[in-house]
Amino acid sequence: MLTARPGAFIDAALTAPHAFTPDSWRVGSLTFNHSAPGIISIQPDVAKVSRCVVLSSGIHGDETAPIELIDRLLADILSEQFIPNVPLLLIIGHAEAIKAHTRFIENNLNRLFGGWNEEKNEEHYLANQLQTAVSDFFAAQPDDMTRWHLDLHSAIRESYHYMFGVIPTTPTARDVRPMAALLNDAKMDATVLSQSPSPTFSWYSANHHGALAATLEMGRVAPLFENDMREYEPLDRTLRGLLKAATLPTELAPMRFYRVTRTLTKHTDQFALTFPSSAKNFTPFEQGALLATDQGQEIYAEHEGEVVIFPNANVHVGHRAGLLATPFEPTVNQPIYVHAPQKASA
Incomplete structure (x- = not known):
């Protein structure tokens, strides 16, 4: 059982797979299933809001602010300071790249979510594991639940828009104003609408599971625990609203929009x-x-x-x-x- 100590989920995510034992436990009305070192699902006894949410981080190992944000969120849930009203899957992805403070080891993990991969290296194995975790999570929820996936990253270069989101393309038309309004509420500077398939993690959830999904670029890369997390307080507040509130934001201004x-x-x-x-x-x-x-x-x-x-x-x-x-x-x-x-x- 994970403790509510900040940093506990990060420590668990960096545990070698052979030293990890899956675990399940309950805290109040929530059931926790820690199925892999960096993968944990949280299921309320009764979902009070008809949506389920995936929040992922660490798909690139040097993008650490999202990892810290996810870790702090889980610590607050475990201590019962914050109780989500929706089923939630939390992910800290690429342990080996995180430990090496590098983007990836052999292949860019965020280009491997197009389906099953021949497991030639760590990234191919991880992509398969994460796709399975997301598929199993969504399959366990009622069909009428709205599915969400926000894949949290940090940019490796400077940007005229310090924080922005990229919404992946889908094979059929879908109104993405709910996602865009959520990003605007989180004080993201811009939203980019993609126009061609790209096997990213958010694309996988959007195209294989009909999720409202986006890749979020949060500021700049920094060593683990050297981020100024005050920069991400609006995003943290908005994400907690996504996990708690019955109604979500609808305002689209003043965020800028781009179409690829x-x-x-x-x-x-x-x-x-x-x-x-x-x-x-x-x-x-x-x-x-x-x-x-x-x-x-x-x-x-x-x-x-x-x-x-x-x-x-x-x-x-x-x-x-x-x-x-x-x-x-x-x-x-x-x-x-x-x-x-x-x-x-x-």
Whole structure:
């Protein structure tokens, strides 16, 4: 049984799998199931709100503020200072990368959630384990419950928007205003609507389980326990509201919105960006500006003010080297859809 001591869940998450014993216990009206070192579910005797929530962190080992936030939340639940009204799955993901304070060991874990992986290394094993944990959690809940998944990260580079969320695309149209309003309530600076499939953890939950899902970028990377957690108090408050409140926020302003127009993919080892690798997230470009080259192919900005997000030329061939997006103003009384656009038939 985990204690309510802050840091206890982090210590458990970093335990070697062979030294871990699964455990279940009760505290008040809550049943805890600690199924793996960094995976714990919390089930109320009676869910007072018809939603279930996954909060994940540590998918990249050097992104530590989300890990601390999840740990503190669990400590408050175990001490009964905070009692959720919904089923909850908490995840601290990549223990080996966390201990090494590195993004990943061999493969980017957040590109491995497209389905079952041949378990060639630690990341492939972890992706399978986490997909199974999420699937089992959602399967244990009533079908009429709204499913949510927020995958918490920290950015590895500076950004014109210090905190922002990326909502993954889905195969069918779905109004994502509830998620966008939640991010706005959490004082996130921007929301980015993706337009193409990408095997991230939040994409997995959205596409395989119909969850309202988002990847949240919380500030900048820092060593474990060296984050200024005061920066994340609005997000912590909003997440606790998601776990407790019958009604959720609906306001979308003043948050900025962007829609992804293209994905920069590294097709060969000759891929190169034309701007400095230190460029901030949301750096804008003039229409016609040369952005990247790849074995003779030239990639230009197609829209005035097109911005780049997550630029990184040092990825594996075939992987995403950045997103290109344009700002837009949502119509607040109309649905906001984030599914991949369908080509009109001839």
